[in-house]
């Protein structure tokens with residue numbers, strides 16, 4: 505983050521003191537995200553070096569398939585059921601077309617957005633993605649490093665394969681991080697996880713509501729791949745003192761690492777047992793989390809968005825989990841405008857599911873999202889070329905957002921609204 509409000513502003517100033525006594529510290533240069541396009545051409549022309557990962561969104565999946573293990577790739581690719589919602593997420597984007605405006609000032613471009621009173625350099629967030637060691641050895645630390653280098657907040661997943669504290673201590677202290685919760689049944693465990701997330705400096709709590717149990721996922725069923733059942737994706741739970749104590753009490757003094765299958769069942773039973781909490785239970789999360797923002801991920805209906813506002817959360821993520829949970833669920837983009845109309849004045853409405861290009865981001869923002877999460881593309885980048893691959897995908901997406909805004913005649917994110925969109929129903 506280069507631009508921050510009040511408290512953080514002071515920290516930044518304090519770090520900028522090498523300008524010399526009495527001199528005004530130069531304003532930190534805002535990164536120019538559009539620059540990445542020029543960088544790629546220059547590198548190719550000067551050294552013949554090609555991008556580490558394709559820049560073509562239509563080729564990314566195939567490239568990942570060739571680079572990753574079949575289990576890892578299928579896990580990322582897979583949606584629920586017949587993949588109807590995965591497909592619909594893309595079709596929903598194609599229905600919206602942009603009406604560009606000409607002869608308007610579009611430079612310098614401003615990609616910054618304000619979320620919960622804090623200014624972020626871009627409208628992009630890294631979606632929480634579990635089990636990243638199944639995709640590349642660089643895993644969560646690699647993706648977090650890629651995010652930190654571009655000022656993109658990293659959302660740490662409850663299903664991570666690296667403990668939270670390890671990820672956090674591997675990136676610069678001022679890099680932005682949010683915490684995603686799969687909400688355990690046990691209140692002591694929930695309190696412990698949230699306390700760790702607070703200590704680790706997570707700014708926002710993202711509570712995922714749509715995955716209290718795993719959906720019917722044919723690719724994983726046919727491949728026999730359920731990572732967290734065999735100890736992968738359990739690092740947060742296994743490193744938690746309260747989980748360790750409860751497991752030990754239940755299993756006659758046993759340590760989690762001495763009985764990984766049983767410990768995995770114990771942990772999965774906490775977070776994916778099919779037990780859904782209620783709206784009233786949100787009060788307990790508020791108690792443990794305190795005043796920092798709480799965001800509900802997986803809201804798809806206007807009714808639930810209104811309930812979210814009534815129950816005192818700060819934001820929602822309109823999402824169908826990338827089509828991985830309820831197959832046949834409506835594309836989240838379809839629901840976005842009416843949800844924004846219903847609660848946009850009370851809640852920070854964010855969006856995910858199906859973002860593949862900069863134009864997709866522009867469309868979601870124009871339909872009222874304040875920020876968007878991107879999932880699979882970054883993980884394909886990770887799978888193909890580790891940290892560098894994840895960074896390339898994020899940098900490409902940011903450059904594409906920057907360029908697409910300019911071509912649409914838009915200078916700043918705040919200018920985006922529905923007037924630049926037309927819904928067209930012929931073909932995809």
Ligand SMILES: Cc1cc2nc3c(=O)[nH]c(=O)nc-3n(C[C@H](O)[C@H](O)[C@H](O)COP(=O)(O)O)c2cc1C
Nearest residue numbers: 580631632633634661663712825826857858879880
């Ligand atoms: C491999 C994979 C693992 C995921 N793990 C989590 C998770 O641990 N927690 C969570 O809230 N969402 C998880 N999600 C959902 C993403 O956060 C996000 O909602 C989704 O990927 C967005 O769709 P997209 O991939 O089309 O961008 C996962 C998605 C994928 C592809």
Ligand SMILES: O=C(O)C(=O)c1ccccc1
Nearest residue numbers: 634635663715732737828
């Ligand atoms: O696969 C997912 O979508 C997901 O949310 C998840 C859940 C548990 C472990 C890893 C990922």
